[in-house]
Structure formats: structure tokens, C-alpha cells
Amino acid sequence: GENVEQHPSTLSVQEGDSAVIKCTYSDSASNYFPWYKQELGKRPQLIIDIRSNVGEKKDQRIAVTLNKTAKHFSLHITETQPEDSAVYFCAAASNTGNQFYFGTGTSLTVIP
């Protein structure tokens, strides 16, 4: 089955700086890659996703890039704010779309 690895496990940045979180996956048939933000005790919230026919997607301060050849995708947050502090999970969907594999999460702390 699919194996998703995520790095780093923790990340601290100064407010206003950029944050980058990277994930790799193993199954070349995976074709959908969502990113979730999870605040303490809350549900995972989708923040951005990318499909395998696209190399990059941007939504205001958040962007995701996908390299299908290398089987990795990354989340980029620019101009970070304290409210960006949370745990971020990447995920990859199986080729059927019926199973999702999550990374181990990155705890992001934005220091004011």
C-alpha cells in the first residue's frame, strides 16, 4: 500500500517568515493530495489540495507544489501569522480514491 512520509515533525518560524513542509509518497498511482490543518482538539480542516494533473496551486498565502516524477509534494505558507500555528497533515489518496494515507504531521509554531 501507499506510504506517506512527512518532514519536519516540528517547525518554528518567526512571524512573517515562510514555512515549508514536505511529503513523499510511494504509490505512483496516487492522484490526489490534500493538506489539512488541525488545531488542538479540533477536526482536520482542508486548507488546499492538488490533483496529479497540476504541478502547482496557490490560494492567497498558501501554495502546494507536486512533483510526480519524484513523488513528492510540498506545502508553502508565506507571511506566516500566529494563527497559522497548528499541526499540518499531508495525505495521498489511493488510485481508487477510496483510501487516504496521512503523513505523520508537522507541528508548526509561529513566534510573534
Place this chain on the structure above:
Amino acid sequence: EPEVTQTPSHQVTQMGQEVILRCVPISNHLYFYWYRQILGQKVEFLVSFYNNEISEKSEIFDDQFSVERPDGSNFTLKIRSTKLEDSAMYFCASRRQGGTDTQYFGPGTRLTVL
């Protein structure tokens, strides 16, 4: 905006007891999922459900687990004989279509097995 809802928010049970966790997916969604998250760990896929049958399940989803859509709105996860290691947050999720459609999570049920 419609949301996935789950009840109860917190369930405490004794080891060996049966529990049923309930979810109401978004009304026009056709694909349903259960996940669990042990405290401080990643979200783990349990099972997906479409057209009144299981689509895929993980190795975690053994004979102690079952899912059901008893009516047009509810989607349930039953654990037949709970173990201490079943203690976790259980999330339900749904999406309108399969493939690459967006998945929406419920708020979760925290299960504590004593």
C-alpha cells in the same frame, strides 16, 4: 454551510463493551469514511463506504469493527468488544463524489476505554 456531524463528542466505556459511534454526513454526499487518531499521532484510515457496502478497509478494521448506514442520513461505526488500545479520536468524513473530490471531516468522537 453544511457540515458533517458526530455524536457523542465523548464516549467512555468499559473494556469489553460494545460502542456505536454515530455520524451524519453532508446530505448530498455519497462516499463515507471512518478514521481514528490516537492522541498525538497521525490520522489513520479505517474504512470507506459507498453504495451501501465497504469499498476499502485497512488492517486496523478487523472483525471487531463494523459499519452501517441504517437509514438515509446516519453512518455508524460499531466496535463489538472494546480494548484499551481502541481509545482514540474517531473521525467520520464524507464527500460527494469519489476520485479526487474534496473530503470533509466531522468534529470527532473521543472514545475512552477504561
